[in-house]
Amino acid sequence: MRKQTSTNALNEKRIIDTCGMAVALRVIGGRWKPAILCRLADSTMRYSELKKSIEGISERMLVAQLRELEREGIVRRVVYPEVPPRVEYEITQLGRTMGPMLHAMAEWGRLRSTLNEQRSAEQLAEV
Amino acid sequence: MRKQTSTNALNEKRIIDTCGMAVALRVIGGRWKPAILCRLADSTMRYSELKKSIEGISERMLVAQLRELEREGIVRRVVYPEVPPRVEYEITQLGRTMGPMLHAMAEWGRLRSTLNEQRSAEQLAEV
DNA sequence: CTCATTTCTTACTATTTTGTTAGTATCTAA
DNA sequence: TTAGATACTAACAAAATAGTAAGAAATGAG
Numbered sequence: 001m002r003k004q005t006s007t008n009a010l011n012e013k014r015i016i017d018t019c020g021m022a023v024a025l026r027v028i029g030g031r032w033k034p035a036i037l038c039r040l041a042d043s044t045m046r047y048s049e050l051k052k053s054i055e056g057i058s059e060r061m062l063v064a065q066l067r068e069l070e071r072e073g074i075v076r077r078v079v080y081p082e083v084p085p086r087v088e089y090e091i092t093q094l095g096r097t098m099g100p101m102l103h104a105m106a107e108w109g110r111l112r113s114t115l116n117e118q119r120s121a122e123q124l125a126e127v
Numbered sequence: 128m129r130k131q132t133s134t135n136a137l138n139e140k141r142i143i144d145t146c147g148m149a150v151a152l153r154v155i156g157g158r159w160k161p162a163i164l165c166r167l168a169d170s171t172m173r174y175s176e177l178k179k180s181i182e183g184i185s186e187r188m189l190v191a192q193l194r195e196l197e198r199e200g201i202v203r204r205v206v207y208p209e210v211p212p213r214v215e216y217e218i219t220q221l222g223r224t225m226g227p228m229l230h231a232m233a234e235w236g237r238l239r240s241t242l243n244e245q246r247s248a249e250q251l252a253e254v
Numbered sequence: 255c256t257c258a259t260t261t262c263t264t265a266c267t268a269t270t271t272t273g274t275t276a277g278t279a280t281c282t283a284a
Numbered sequence: 285t286t287a288g289a290t291a292c293t294a295a296c297a298a299a300a301t302a303g304t305a306a307g308a309a310a311t312g313a314g
Contacts, residue, residue, distance in 0.1 A: 008272055008299055011183045012158060020236025021161040021229060027239065029156060031139060031302065034148035047261055056138045058303060063262060083311045084259040097238060101231040102148060108228040109147025112154070115221065135269055135302055158272070174291055185273060190292065210281040211290040 024101060027072050032057050032065045037095075037102060040075060044090035074098070151228060154199050159184050159192045164222075164229060167202060171217035201225070 002009055015022045028034065035054045039045055045053070051062055066089060069075040074095040080086040129136055142149045155164065162181045166172060172180070178189055193216060196202040201222040207213040 003299065006273090006299060007183075011272085014183060015158065015162055019161050019165060020233035020240070021155075021165065023236030023239055024232040025152070025156060025161060028148075029152060031142070034146050034152060035142055038146060038148065048259095051261095056134075056141055059262070060264090060304085061302065064302090079261095082260095085261055085310075087261060094239075094242065098235055101228075101235040104228040104231040105151040106147035108225055109150030111224060112150055112221075113147070130269070133269060133303090138302085175289095178291095186292070187274085187294090188272065191272090206291095209290095211288085212280075212292085214291060 027074065028098070028102075030065055030068065032061055033069065036062075036065055036069065037074075037091075037098075040089060040091050040095075041099075041102070044078075044088045046086060046088045050089065069095075154201065155225070155229070157192055157195070159188055160196065163189075163192055163196065164201075164218075164225075167216060167218050167222075168226075168229070171205075171215045173213060173215045177216065196222075 012022075012026075016026060028037065032054065035057070036050065039050060039053055047062070047066075050066075051057065051059065054062070066075065066077070070077050073092055075089050076092050078088045078090065080088070139149075139153075143153055155161065159181065162184070163177065166177060166180055174189070174193075177193075178184065178186065181189070193202065193204070197204055200219055202216050203219050205215045205217065207215070
């Protein structure tokens with residue numbers, strides 16, 4: 001839970017009020033959100049599929065991040081009244097508007113990894 | 128300092144190894160990095176100018192985030208041997224390659240804020 | 255009635271990030 | 285010699301985020 005009056009929380013609020021980048025970071029930040037968004041970009045998935053597909057995530061974290069994404073209007077939770085229960089998660093329309101941003105981020109991430117590998121290779125060559 | 132063997136740290140590493148988005152988030156994430164990058168995008172600035180211009184940041188945080196950006200090769204630290212000391216920070220070439228990504232993030236952030244305000248207005252209208 | 259399955263909760267602990275406060279070093283000018 | 289300016293550092297404390305382990309609800313099958 002967040003302490004609304006901590007300097008920490010106030011600082012974050014101030015930055016978010018003045019900087020679009022910070023808004024975006026707030027929504028897609030968090031350890032597992034990139035992994036979740038990657039997967040839901042392609043197809044809706046049920047909870048257990050996400051869990052299996054994201055190695056290392058705990059149920060608590062998966063639920064927590066899905067809930068946050070839902071609260072932000074990025075994913076939708078669809079419950080099928082069956083037994084055993086079935087719950088599917090899908091990207092919303094607002095979620096789709098993140099496409100270009102996510103794409104740009106993924107692309108830059110790849111670029112950086114490439115450059116990093118080159119640099120490592122050069123350093124090895126120097127020895 | 129990070130504990131290299133914590134589950135937490137290992138999870139982060141695994142995600143970064145498999146997801147470009149996570150790489151990007153790791154580099155530009157952190158409370159104050161967006162604010163710093165916005166400012167340095169326009170012009171080089173000295174330490175004290177950054178401090179004055181970013182309301183609420185402490186010196187410890189400013190230095191820490193600048194150091195991280197420097198280590199990642201995003202900004203360059205230029206020291207002028209004068210008294211009193213003068214240190215300027217500027218975006219590197221690699222830093223410039225983040226342009227499209229940062230732009231996409233800022234744009235999406237603005238979009239979301241707009242939609243949010245509309246939604247609030249509608250909710251008020253319903254009452 | 256008991257089991258199995260799926261989708262979560264809850265309580266607790268560990269780790270990481272951020273903030274606070276009080277310094278340090280250097281030289282110049284008064 | 286003392287104060288002032290600039291750019292930091294270090295030690296500690298608070299807050300936020302992430303991980304672990306156990307259990308709960310719903311219900312059809314056996």
